[in-house]
Amino acid sequence: MRATTILRVLLCLAILGAPLALSAQGTGEMAAAAPPAKDASAPKSFVTHHSIEVGGERLAYRAEAAETVIKDDDGAPEASIFTIAYVLEGDHDPGQRPVSFFFNGGPGSTAVWLHLGAFGPQRLALEDGVNPGAPPYQLSPNPYTLLPATDMVFVDPIGTGYSHALGEHQDSEYWGVDQDASSLARFIRAYLTEHRRWGSPKYLVGESYGTVRSALLVGELQLDLLDATPLNGVVLLSSALDVPAFVDNPPGNDLIYLATLPTFAAIAHFHGRLSGDPGDLETVLREAREFASTDYLLALFEGDALSEERRSRIASRLHELTGLSEEYLLRSNLRVSIAHFTKELLRDEGKVIGIHDGRYLGWDPDDAGEAVEWDPFMLSISGPFATAMNDYLASDLEADFGSRYDLFDVQIPITWKRPQNDRWVSGGLNVTEYLAAAAAANDDFRVFAATGYHDLVTSFFGVEHTFDHSGIPKDRITLRNYFGGHMMYLHDPSLEAMSADIKAFMGAD
Secondary structure (H helix, E strand, O other), X not given: OOHHHHHHHHHHHHOOOOOEOOOOOOXXXXXXXXXXXXXXXXXXXXXXXXXXXXOOEEEEEEEEXXXXXXXXXXXXXXXXXXXXXXXXXXXXXXXXXXXXXXXXXXXXXXXXXXXXXXXXXXXEEOOOXXXXXXXXOXXXXXXXXXXXXXXEEEEEOOOXXXXXXXXXXXXXXXXXXXXXXXXXXXXXXXXXXXXXXXXXXXXXXXXXXXXXXXXXXXXXXXXXXXXXXXXXXXXXXXXXXXXXXXXXXXXXXXXXXXXXXXXXXXHHHHOOOOOOOOOOHHHHHHHHXXXXXOHHHHHHHHHHHXXXXXXXXXXXXXXXXXXXXXXXXXXXXXXXXHHHHHHHOOHHHOOEEOXXXXXXXXXXXXXXXXXXXOOHHHHHHHHHHHHHHHHHHHOOOOOOOOOOOOOEOOHHHHHOEOXXXXXXXXXXXXXXXXXXXXXXXXXXXXXXXXXXXXXXXXXXXXXXXXXXXXXXXXXXXXXXXXXXXXXXXXXXXXXXXXXXXXXXXXXXO
16 A cells, blocks of 8 residues: 555644563472463563663663453453563652553554653654664663653553454454553553552543543543542643544635645745744744634635635635745645645655654655655665664564554555544544543543644644634643654754743653
């Protein structure tokens, strides 16, 4: 399947020390009795001990690459969820220390991107904005890890990584909006019980579809009326909570064009495609926001009733903000899709730009096409992350599952099932209601949302629009925009700033 097809599917849905042995034989002079045979289906766990220096302080931590079994209503094993957890060691009460559960998106992805790209103790070092080419790739201690603020559990949903259904169950049973949230809510409760973390402050951290997943988990956990699991908050990266703000579907949805205009402007500014002296990025974004919220909004609302004089005036201003020609904008009826923008902006240079990060450049065999065939961003990062993760599991974590760790299953988004209630309206999913209800039910519940200026999948202006219409009190929301794309943390200065912001959000010094 071509990369562009996969990405369109994802867009529609989003819119990524010494080992501690489990059992030990005696080490005396006489041979110990042979241990009983292990059940091959029993959950596996691999524990290692490490340390890292963060902010001038040496932190000792335990790494646990392990499976957690969730059970059905009859108590029979139903599925095994694979996680990699990092727990701070030392003189403190684990029951009082925050624990955070991390989810990437797709759906169909493991948590590798947030894990090795952003917040784990080890981070994949890549030159930002550039294709890294072939191996070797380097993992190095991550000075921006969230370990000083929280213990971290990176979660792979069923059907990804080493997570799988058990018994007569099939992985595909869990590939749906409601099924996925239900299984992961049961996993979180099982994890809290097994690791004695019920008393800990709890956070959910999601990226892309992982933000939808996190909001749904708030509903499953926090809003379970008679058996609630209170949460302290959610951290949402590249949010897609209200899908119509991020996809040009259904027909007649003009919100997407308003939401993406400031991102078009940011990308055109980055590539030097704005005419005259547009000023710095902040100036360009301020003007794009203002135009999208006023004249452009009114023009799109008028539709075919828009006069020719006003149509020409709007096209002229769009040209100034996007770098696209007025002729092209008029032929596009003042509405340029994301797919067309990524192909058209640098067409005269024979280049295309990344959908998830418009700073990345590539080329297509079909230079006359209307959409990018091969997203240069995904082609740049997928190989290095897959290589680094498989090596990290085998070496640092000493986790032997006897098979390769696959980062993404493309069958999952293709077969993903819609929800069964009114959260799905005309093809658009909106889950902000769960966050608003959680804020109403829990005075301590808060939301942190981060976006990248150059992300075309979940535009920063679309995220701002979502939270301006969420019903969540403003004093409970922290919105931050950073330089970079969908994975803005690949830009070191953005990750440094975001890590500090999240630590402050979680109450760390």
